[in-house]
Amino acid sequence: MAELTTLREAIAGLVHDGDTVALEGFTHLIPTAAGHEIVRQGRRDLTLVRMTPDLVYDQLLGMGVARKLVFSWGGNPGVGSLHRFRDAVERGWPAPLEIEEHSHAGMANRYVAGASNLPxxxxxxxxxxxxxxxxxxxxxxxxxxxxxxxxxxxALRPDVTVVHAQQADRAGNVALWGITGIQKEAVLAARRAIVTVEEVVDAFAPRPFQVVLPGIAIDAVAVVPRGAHPSYAHGYYDRDNAFYTAWDPISRDRDAYRAWMQRHVLDVDDFAGHLASLAAVA
Amino acid sequence: MTAWDTDEVMTIVAARELRDGAVCFVGIGLPSEAANLARATHAPRCVLVYESGTIGAKPEVLPLSIGDGVLADHADAVVSVPEIFNYWLQAGRIDVGFLGAAQIDRHANINTTVVGSYAEPKVRLPGAGGAPEIAASAGEVVVVLRHTTRALVDRLDFVTSVGHGTGAGARDALGYPGRGPVAVITDLGVLRPDPATRELTLVAVHPGATADQARAATGWPLRVADDLAVTSSPTGEELAVLRDLRARTAASRGGPTRPVRPTGR
Incomplete structure (x- = not known):
């Protein structure tokens, strides 16, 4: 049953060194805040899973938190390459990265098999x-x-799946709408699940194509406003396309990347601090 | 007469491949621009499907990514990723797939995975995305990419998505339900598979381009049709609608934009 907690406590209690971790989101609702918390807590030797690893996975890979990546499309959508991902695969920096590569259809079906408890x-x-x-x-x-x-x-059976959603209610049920991608299957395939949300509400309003994840499938819910930045949360905020473009030069250079991670992820307390640090340089 | 650039004519000619009413699985970048131009001109009843799960997407501006909110806003339905691949694509409900490519060979096989060896790549590309199954199961496939010897290569470094395999009969032998690529639209002309051999043949050049230009920009000895045609010039309406689409897209993103890196999604 979902416990309403902080993101820091959720990651500390549920994500361990060596775990297989999926932070899912298909362009929409990408759990960036959770990725940053994993970096701040210094997790190591993770197997990271994601259909569409993008900026937050670039950030994770460049910090050397993972030994393996399972994926089907790794790029900066509409901009170009993921330079930290490429540096890891092409030159083994900061550490060699094992890859296990599928198509989207293959990955989607692997999650379905995991959620169905099939092999x-x-x-x-x-x-x-x-x-x-x-x-x-x-x-x-x-x-x-x-x-x-x-x-x-x-089947994909992550030790932990993390997703971001628009809302939770006080019982820990979670609602997401707009493009909901692979999130339901990724949560149900996992042994443990963490959901960050924009806000907690008394009751969900009906919305077209809404997906509700019952709290019985979730271990921890944490409120993190704008926690999917620079991706978007339908009904809350738009995709920060300028940030996706700005990430390209930052991530091309190892030193610029490390300095950025130091200032905007490691030296801040939480995601609110991260967003404030970005606003300070804008 | 309005002048146009080679990218504009590529997009316009690709858009003409989309029949009105067709159900089109759309890759991001150049294919998405062409499909949306078609919807805004001669094919208002085409149904655009994106792998993020949007069916009947009607974006007012071009999406930068495959899962932009504009795709969901006015869609007929928004479904999960397993559903889009299993119930719609694999089930044979897609008439045509519009794809980009980093590399393509003479049988229209596509590489979006690596340049160089897989174990030690020179360039690690984004990877497969939805392309392998689109290439397998869409009723037919149209590929859009710029014509260079780096893109149209003699030998692929990696086969990410199968076009016509090794040639005649290859798709049947692989058990692929779709007809495979029926056209490759570049900024120089139109290539179509030979009916017998399935080798890509230059069947038309765009106004101002020549067969020699296309040969020089192709990494294999390019076959040219005896009755090589010239594509009809972009109409004033096509150009006006495309430029308006681009201008509105740029304004919505707060800066100039072009789909610059087709990567096979």
Missing amino acids: FAVLRGYVGTDLASVTPTIRPITCPFTGEELMAVP
Whole structure:
């Protein structure tokens, strides 16, 4: 049952060195604040999972918190490369990074299998691509009923999934709307789940395409206003496109990147402090 | 007569590939610009599907990412990522996929993964995203990319998404339901797979471009159709709508913008 707590306590209690951790969000509702808290608490040897690793994963990878990344598309959407991700893969900086690479369809089905407590998922894809030859977790399988050749991918079962949502109620149920991506499956596939929210409300209003995650599937809920910045929270704030562009030169240079992380992540107490530190240099 | 640049004619010619009423799975960047231009001109009833789960997206400005809020705002439906790939794409409900590419070969296979070897890449690209299954399961595929020898290569460093594989019959042998790439639109012209061999053939050049230019910008000996056509010039309406779309997009982002890095999403 979800406990209303602080993000610091949630990460301290639920994310451990060596864990497999998924911070999910498909452009929308990316749990940036939680990523920063993981860096501040000095977690190590993580296996990070994410369909679309973007800026917060670039920040995590450059600090050397992960030994492995499981993903399907790693870029700065609309801008270009993730330079810390590339530096880790191309030059092993700050440490060698093992990668396990899938397509979006493969990753999505892996979460579905995890949420369903099945060992694997099947899909029609990957055949004839080089992905199947470089990724051991893509294997052919024959349908026992029709004989059709399909591809199997193993379930993803993160130790911890972290997502950001618009609202929680006082019982710890969580509501998100707009593009809700893979968040429900990622939470239900995980052994432990942390949700950061914009605010706590007495009751959820009905909204088109709203997804409600019952509190029984969540361990900790923490209120972090603007906790998805620089991504957006539908109904609360827009995507900070200028920040995505600004990240490119910061992340290209190792020293500039480390100085940025020091000033805006390590030297602040929490995400409110992070946002204030960004406003101070704007 | 209004002048136009090569990127404009590429987008306009790509947009013409989208039939009115078609259900189109849209990659971000150049493909998204073309699909939205089509919706704003000759194909108002096309249904734009983005991998973030938006079906019938009607963005007023071009999305910078695949999951921008403008995609959800007026969509017919917003569904989960597993649903978009399983119930819509894999189930055969997509008529055409619009894709970009970092590299493409003569059989329209696509690389968006690495330049150089996989173990020690020279350039690590973003990766597959939704492209492999779009290429497999969409009814047909249109690829949009700029024409350079770095992009149209003799041999892919990595096959991320299968076009026509090794040539004739390859898709059937792989069990792929979709017809695969039917057109590759560049800033120089239009390439289509030969009906027999499935090798990309230059069938048209844009006004002002030549077959020799296209040959020089292609990393393999490019086949050119005997009856090479010239694409019809952009109309005043096409140019006006595209420029208005770009201007409104730039204004919404607080700065100038172009889809600069097609990466196969």
